[in-house]
Amino acid sequence: MTRIGFLGLGNMGAPMARRLVEAGHDVVVWNRSTARTRPLVAAGARAAATPAAAVADREVVVTMLADPAAVEAVFFGADGAAAHLAPGSLVVEMSTIGRDAVLRLRDSLPAEVRLVDAPVVGSVPQATGGQLRILLGGTPADVEAAGPALAAFGNTRHVGPLGCGAALKLVLNTSTISLFVLVGEALALADQLGLDPAETIEGLGATGMAPFLARIGDRIDDRDVPTYFGLGLAHKDLELALAAADGSGRPPRHLLAGGRDQLAAAVRAGMAGRDVSTVIHLLRGETGR
Known part of the structure; x- marks a missing residue:
């Protein structure tokens, strides 16, 4: 004990x-x-x-x-x-x-x-x-x-x-958070092109996105899932990652910055306490509750 x-x-x-x-x-x-x-x-x-x-x-x-x-x-x-x-x-x-x-x-x-x-x-x-x-x-x-x-x-x-666990966690989280934004933008494009959502998801499931989609499948269909990873916390993680990358002399992190901006808009809309998957529905124009 x-x-x-x-x-x-x-x-x-x-x-x-x-x-x-x-x-x-x-x-x-x-x-x-x-x-x-x-x-x-x-x-x-x-x-x-x-x-x-x-x-x-x-x-x-x-x-x-x-x-x-x-x-x-x-x-x-x-x-x-x-x-x-x-x-x-x-x-x-x-x-x-x-x-x-x-x-x-x-x-x-x-x-x-x-x-x-x-x-x-x-x-x-x-x-x-x-x-x-x-x-x-x-x-x-x-x-x-x-x-x-x-x-x-x-x-x-x-x-x-010391610090390596924290650094690796940021790397992993930025990847996962960016995937939520990527799925939302892909489905939004499919909606604009008039594609059937089920067919789009089936097609994405045959790509390298398959493991991620298998984990979040219910969150694509349901806007009112429990909050497992708060949207506001996800936004904070992307801010931390971008701050850590500043001054590296490498090219700008456009994907991370774009995801950060999408989550920031959701936070400003009062959705910080919602699950990060909410960004998928926002990108598709579904405001939810």
């Missing part, structure tokens, strides 16, 4: 924290909205009123937060966690925030606190079922120390030094 503090109980964080409780760990949870802590308390966790209280005397601290600004606020804002981390404790940063933010966090944390970045591949069903893929960046010793807690979430892979 490990003493764990868990910060951030969103769509992914809540089922992940529950898995830690069910695995027998001693878990203290914190969330900005306290209502999100109640099901975890009922399951056996304890709730803390502040990030500082959530990490006191914890061996491992797991963060699953929205963006770099949220990580900064939780660690270094009012009642922040950083000053209350136990010497020798291990922070497992699982948010999608990019390599630069992970390295800034390392520079700002107390030297005696260890850090690994461990973003996940998968969505709510995988978080609930303990089938996530976890991309770990850090020293071999710190990655090994994170193992007992991370075992509750799924399979781990050590991909390099």
Whole structure:
């Protein structure tokens, strides 16, 4: 049993924290909205009123937060966690925030606190079922120390030094998000050309798009699916990826920028909380609910 503090109980964080409780760990949870802590308390966790209280005397601290600004606020804002981390404790940063933010966090944390970045591949069903893929960046010793807690979430892979997990997660997410936009634009073109949607999808399914279409088939037909990957978070990831690419001296990332702009329009329309697949319907002129 490990003493764990868990910060951030969103769509992914809540089922992940529950898995830690069910695995027998001693878990203290914190969330900005306290209502999100109640099901975890009922399951056996304890709730803390502040990030500082959530990490006191914890061996491992797991963060699953929205963006770099949220990580900064939780660690270094009012009642922040950083000053209350136990010497020798291990922070497992699982948010999608990019390599630069992970390295800034390392520079700002107390030297005696260890850090690994461990973003996940998968969505709510995988978080609930303990089938996530976890991309770990850090020293071999710190990655090994994170193992007992991370075992509750799924399979781990050590991909390099600190920041490499965060970097690889951005690469993977930009590819997936861009595919949603690509499918939306392809179907919009087919609509404009008067093609039968079912025939178009059948044709796309015979191309290299087949695995992706098999995963999202229900989301093409249904505009009101549960939010597994929030559109606003997807927009944030493309912004992070484009920022990371700036100054490289390479050609502009036109595809990423175009996808970012499509998602930005949806965010401005108040759809940040909808699933990222909503962009397909927006591109086809279907506004949904």
